[in-house]
Each structure stands twice: as structure tokens, then as C-alpha cells.
Amino acid sequence: MNVPKLNDDGRHMYFVSIRLAVDVHVRALGFTNSVFEFAYAGSPEEAQDLARMHYESKNLPVLTVAASYAIQQDPAQYTFPEAILRNRPLADVWRGEVCVHPEYLCQLEATGACREAQIGERLFVFSAPEPVAVDINRSNARYIGMMKPCMSGSPTRNVSDSKLAA
Numbered sequence: 255m256n257v258p259k260l261n262d263d264g265r266h267m268y269f270v271s272i273r274l275a276v277d278v279h280v281r282a283l284g285f286t287n288s289v290f291e292f293a294y295a296g297s298p299e300e301a302q303d304l305a306r307m308h309y310e311s312k313n314l315p316v317l318t319v320a321a322s323y324a325i326q327q328d329p330a331q332y333t334f335p336e337a338i339l340r341n342r343p344l345a346d347v348w349r350g351e352v353c354v355h356p357e358y359l360c361q362l363e364a365t366g367a368c369r370e371a372q373i374g375e376r377l378f379v380f381s382a383p384e385p386v387a388v389d390i391n392r393s394n395a396r397y398i399g400m401m402k403p404c405m406s407g408s409p410t411r412n413v414s415d416s417k418l419a420a
Contacts, residue, residue, distance in 0.1 A: 267324035268293045268301035270339070275315035293321065293339040294329055304339040330402040336388040345403035348387030352380045354397035362397055365389065 270291045277285045291308070293301035301321035309316050329335050329344045338344065353376050354362055363369060367382040367390060382390065382401060390399035 265294050265296050266301075267327050267329060267338075268295055268298060268321040269324045270301050270305045270319060270321045272305050272309060272316060273318040274309060275317050278314065287317075291339050292324060292332065292337075294344060295321075295340070298322070300341075301339070304341060308339055328405060330405050334391070335403055336391050343384040343403075345405055346383065347381050347404045348384055348401040349379070349381040349404050350387070350399060350401035352378050352390060352397055352399035352401070354378060358396040362390075 270293050272289045272291065274287045274289065277287050278289065279285050280289055289309075291305055293304045295301040295304055298321040302319040305319050305321070306316050326332065329338055332338060335344060349370075351373070352362070352367070355376055359369065359378075362380070365382075366386040367380045370379040370381055372378050380390070380399070380401070381404070384403070387399075387401035387403075390397065390401050393399065
């Protein structure tokens with residue numbers, strides 16, 4: 255079996271299949287007892303434990319859990335990296351574009367986000383620690399963001415550098 259290269263911190267991305275003892279509603283699937291997650295862990299067993307703890311913490315009994323290596327090993331390539339199961343941050347710093355009215359810039363910066371550059375009238379590049387970036391990605395009436403983890407060696411590490419140069 256080909257084992258994917260470990261990320262710098264010794265963890266892999268895993269695709270995790272979970273079978274629950276009850277049916278739940280899953281967007282795009284409807285009611286089902288089979289759910290799927292991605293986990294960032296040091297081993298398949300750790301990924302399975304993360305999934306089991308996640309669902310059992312929601313009082314959803316787990317029947318079976320199976321984890322396999324995910325095809326995409328770079329967490330920054332996932333559409334919703336904040337939804338990846340993990341027991342520690344994906345990266346210390348997240349970076350990305352945030353659409354925010356200039357009136358709310360100070361309020362956003364007060365959360366711990368750091369404005370790096372302006373690339374449009376209301377479009378800025380920000381960096382932030384993971385908890386702040388996850389909150390930005392959830393969006394609200396004041397700003398909409400697409401922050402990604404800055405992983406060493408990731409093609410998205412410098413997500414907006416081409417726009418900054420223009």
C-alpha cells in the first residue's frame with residue numbers, strides 16, 4: 255500500500271465513515287445512519303477516535319467507524335477546513351480573503367485578525383489564529399471570509415499573492 259507523505263507535523267488527512275445507531279438528517283443525503291467526515295490525525299485509529307468522540311459528544315451512539323487515507327492530504331485544499339475533525343489546530347496561522355465594509359475593519363482587527371493588504375474596495379487579505387479564522391469563515395452581517403490554514407509546502411500558503419502583485 256502507498257502511504258501518503260506525512261505533513262510536517264506528522265499527521266495525515268483521513269476519510270472517515272461512521273455508522274450511527276440512529277438516523278440523522280445530513281444535508282444532501284437526507285435521513286441516514288451513515289455519515290462521512292474528514293479527520294486530521296496521526297493514525298487511522300486516532301482519526302476513528304476523533305470521529306467517535308465527535309458523535310458521542312452529541313449523544314449519537316456510534317456502531318462502527320472506519321478511516322482510510324484521504325486522497326487530498328493538504329488541509330488548506332478543503333472547502334471547509336474548519337469542519338475537519340482534529341484534536342489540535344490545523345495550523346497556527348490561517349490566511350485568506352475577507353470581504354468587509356471599511357466601517358467594520360477596526361472591529362474585525364480587534365478579534366485578533368491582522369490585515370495584510372487591500373485588494374479591492376471591500377476586499378482585504380487577513381491572517382489570523384485558527385479560532386478567529388474559523389469565526390470569520392462562519393460569516394456574519396459584517397464580513398464574509400474564506401480563510402485557509404497556512405500549511406508549510408501548501409500551494410495555498412500564499413493564497414492571494416498573485417492578486418497583491420497586480
